Amino acid sequence: MPKPLAAEAADPSFAMLLPTPCQTGTLIKRYKRFLADICLDDGQTLTVHCPNSGSMRGCSTPGSAVLISRSENSKRKYAWTLEMVREQGIWVGIHTGRTNGLVREGLENGVIDDFGPLRTITPEVRVSDRSRLDFLLKGDRGTSYVEVKNCSLAEKGVAFFPDAVTSRGAKHLHELVRLAEAGHGAAVLFCVQRGDAFCCKPAAHIDPVYAQTVVWAADRGVRFLAYQAAVSPQAIIITHRIPFSLT
Numbered sequence: 001m002p003k004p005l006a007a008e009a010a011d012p013s014f015a016m017l018l019p020t021p022c023q024t025g026t027l028i029k030r031y032k033r034f035l036a037d038i039c040l041d042d043g044q045t046l047t048v049h050c051p052n053s054g055s056m057r058g059c060s061t062p063g064s065a066v067l068i069s070r071s072e073n074s075k076r077k078y079a080w081t082l083e084m085v086r087e088q089g090i091w092v093g094i095h096t097g098r099t100n101g102l103v104r105e106g107l108e109n110g111v112i113d114d115f116g117p118l119r120t121i122t123p124e125v126r127v128s129d130r131s132r133l134d135f136l137l138k139g140d141r142g143t144s145y146v147e148v149k150n151c152s153l154a155e156k157g158v159a160f161f162p163d164a165v166t167s168r169g170a171k172h173l174h175e176l177v178r179l180a181e182a183g184h185g186a187a188v189l190f191c192v193q194r195g196d197a198f199c200c201k202p203a204a205h206i207d208p209v210y211a212q213t214v215v216w217a218a219d220r221g222v223r224f225l226a227y228q229a230a231v232s233p234q235a236i237i238i239t240h241r242i243p244f245s246l247t
Helices: 096-108 167-181 208-219
Strands: 022-031 035-040 045-049 065-070 080-087 090-093 118-126 132-139 142-151 153-155 158-161 185-192 199-202 223-231 235-242
Touching: 022 080, 035 065, 035 080, 090 223, 096 118, 096 132, 096 142, 096 185, 096 223, 096 235, 132 167, 142 158, 142 167, 158 185, 167 185, 167 208, 199 208, 208 223
Parallel strands: 045 080, 142 185, 158 199, 185 223
Antiparallel strands: 022 035, 022 065, 035 045, 065 080, 080 090, 118 132, 132 142, 153 158, 223 235
């Protein structure tokens, strides 16, 4: 029997601490997908990198409070990065580059336990000449390929993915179906980086093709999981699983 990678209970020591220094401010606007203008608390205006390729629907309202972090990379054109936005009293994690690290922490600390005790967690696994998937997990339940999706959109207590049309997301589902039909474990894990959602669904009202592909993939053995993260200006940590509904 393989040993679990870490303790089974959630532990604050496994939280993803945000880099320092960080500053708060107010969102002026988000534009060109990867840029945002921020008004700092001292009145200074700053252009920052926005690490999110989606529409940021529901978490990019001008006038919202934001948290930004400063990079130590002196070669970057924009030294500061948008980390999270506060909408309707809720901090929302919008930095999609942190999502895989959050999920890995959840796997290592045992909060994400759907795959049993794990021996190895391998990131960025090539599964064809066309694409990679986020993780290959190996344990006493066999192997599982997992694609991770960051979910920042919630409406009336329901988290939705995607927040914009995604042909890439549908492509990953086809890859996972191929792996499932070959006898491997295959799953999509939605990381909900906000605390006001009680379940997760595919966003049929935004991308009906993706939603239909989710149902098709589930019928062919792909698992769909959703986990919620507690988001604060100090740290982000995956805390628990929430229901995922196909429709």
